[in-house]
Amino acid sequence: MEDAKNAEEDLVERFRDYYVHSDHAVLRELEMRTLGADYGGNGYTDTTQVEHFVDLLRVGSDDRVLELGSGAGWPGVYISKVSGAAVVISDIPWEGVSWGLGRARADGIDAIAVACSGIALPFKDAMFDGVTHSDVLC
Ligand SMILES: C[S@@+](CC[C@H](N)C(=O)[O-])C[C@H]1O[C@@H](n2cnc3c(N)ncnc32)[C@H](O)[C@@H]1O
Numbered sequence: 001m002e003d004a005k006n007a008e009e010d011l012v013e014r015f016r017d018y019y020v021h022s023d024h025a026v027l028r029e030l031e032m033r034t035l036g037a038d039y040g041g042n043g044y045t046d047t048t049q050v051e052h053f054v055d056l057l058r059v060g061s062d063d064r065v066l067e068l069g070s071g072a073g074w075p076g077v078y079i080s081k082v083s084g085a086a087v088v089i090s091d092i093p094w095e096g097v098s099w100g101l102g103r104a105r106a107d108g109i110d111a112i113a114v115a116c117s118g119i120a121l122p123f124k125d126a127m128f129d130g131v132t133h134s135d136v137l138c
Pocket of ligand 1: 008011012015040041042043044045068069070071072073074075090091092093096116117118119133134135136
């Protein structure tokens, strides 16, 4: 159990170091070319797949979506952009979700950022109409 906890802490620290550089022009360009959007993506899920998520979630402007392990906000912020749903992006490193929050605000997207672990969520029951995650269980 202690080994698993240490492994998770190491992993999260690695991501924290990455998210500090989220504003870097090379990362933005890389994302545009590989994922089709530059909303802080740090995985393999592209815009076509995210639009499919939106169809599956069946959410719209009256709904609220929780994204777990969003890193710097991908794809939660884009889900909100495409569907009109409010989004809560969540991950452990504040460095990631805070960047995603700034990106959402810059585009007028309805987002809230919460730094928390998916293992111990600080939300009341039934707060969300949809929950999503992408490239987190890897
Ligand atoms: C490969 S990144 C993917 C991030 C984002 N979904 C994307 O596609 O760009 C995996 C993310 O999972 C997060 N993660 C790992 N364990 C977590 C946990 N217990 N709770 C919340 N997030 C976690 C990491 O911090 C990291 O940001």
